[in-house]
Amino acid sequence: MKIVWREITSQRNSFAALYAACEQHGYQLVPSDLPGGDVTLYSLNSIQAPGLLDEIAGAPCTTIVGGPHATACYDDLVNIADYVVVGEGEFTVPRLLDCLELGLLPPPGVATKNGYVPVDHAVIPDAYPSFSEYRGYIEISRGCPHSCQYCQTPCIFGHRMRHRGIDAIRDLARHFNQIRMVTPNALAYGSDGRHPRLDKVEHLLKVLKRDLGREVYFGTFPSEIRPEWVTPEAVDLIRSYCDNTKLHIGVQSGSDEVLTRLHRGHSCADALSALDHTRDGGMVPIVDVILGFPNETEEEQEETIRLVQEVCKFGFVHAHRFIPLPGTPLQGTIATPVIPEAQRVLGSLALSGRVTGSWNEPELRFFRRVPY
Numbered sequence: 001m002k003i004v005w006r007e008i009t010s011q012r013n014s015f016a017a018l019y020a021a022c023e024q025h026g027y028q029l030v031p032s033d034l035p036g037g038d039v040t041l042y043s044l045n046s047i048q049a050p051g052l053l054d055e056i057a058g059a060p061c062t063t064i065v066g067g068p069h070a071t072a073c074y075d076d077l078v079n080i081a082d083y084v085v086v087g088e089g090e091f092t093v094p095r096l097l098d099c100l101e102l103g104l105l106p107p108p109g110v111a112t113k114n115g116y117v118p119v120d121h122a123v124i125p126d127a128y129p130s131f132s133e134y135r136g137y138i139e140i141s142r143g144c145p146h147s148c149q150y151c152q153t154p155c156i157f158g159h160r161m162r163h164r165g166i167d168a169i170r171d172l173a174r175h176f177n178q179i180r181m182v183t184p185n186a187l188a189y190g191s192d193g194r195h196p197r198l199d200k201v202e203h204l205l206k207v208l209k210r211d212l213g214r215e216v217y218f219g220t221f222p223s224e225i226r227p228e229w230v231t232p233e234a235v236d237l238i239r240s241y242c243d244n245t246k247l248h249i250g251v252q253s254g255s256d257e258v259l260t261r262l263h264r265g266h267s268c269a270d271a272l273s274a275l276d277h278t279r280d281g282g283m284v285p286i287v288d289v290i291l292g293f294p295n296e297t298e299e300e301q302e303e304t305i306r307l308v309q310e311v312c313k314f315g316f317v318h319a320h321r322f323i324p325l326p327g328t329p330l331q332g333t334i335a336t337p338v339i340p341e342a343q344r345v346l347g348s349l350a351l352s353g354r355v356t357g358s359w360n361e362p363e364l365r366f367f368r369r370v371p372y
């Protein structure tokens, strides 16, 4: 059976992970910019999916779609693709390929026009490497106990954090001179996502830095840290073992009312403390903010802009505009326009390089991220 992976630039990490998973089960994925072979696999995000639906519907082969958009919209996509993988793919995709070869019904976790049986497992990170032949990011943790209303992560990976073991991370890290890791919250490594385990973070960083002797970047691109986890001890730990001088902190809004409506689980005071601890620890903060949440008032946007101005006195801001992503509690809501004053301040700070991001074209953040 020839299995084609439809190449989509923003889904390269999914390809790396699924290539490795399928390889473990004896299947080889062949990357291509067109559908073909016996089966073609697509990983869809919600921005690029609309542009691929006609191609999938007309593909001259069996089609399997997965990824965040497919997970969120599987009941629509069963009318476009033959099989829709809902949730994590590492175990389900090879299992589905087995079923196709043997002429069996699809396994749990796969939706078709004939129905859907929910998935019957959760992937243990150590069971599958983040990549093999095609390099991707080192994913160290999966799942998130928080419920930020705009975020697809808990919808796809669930609320229980699962962590890759240190030995497995070390094996993946050997492939890089600069080690960067993917996780919903870097400082939550080894924990339940609510109670820090800095002892486990330290063990991980010690192994990567001292055993491998590589450059280690932690709590920065391509991951970030929740503000209430940024403590003097945590900053000191990162300074001791890592090469990054900047910390990427997800704050999202300068308004406590907005943070509460979003179920962020932290306050503006937490964000300001995180900024102080970062600076006092000799590091530079990069703060993520989002503007245009549903029903966000002018005053609430102004509060976020005041936070942006405060951060930019000594740090940097990565600004986005809200997108109501499918599968999230805010699906189907309307983004509030970014007020002219916010546009003016962000534009001016962007000219000096203090602000980057995509607050005018929010889709851009799905196509590229800026490594600081």
Ligand code: SF4
Binding pocket: 144, 145, 146, 147, 148, 151, 152, 153, 154, 184, 185, 226
């Ligand atoms: S935004 Fe971050 S903390 Fe919030 S649910 Fe998503 S991954 Fe978790």
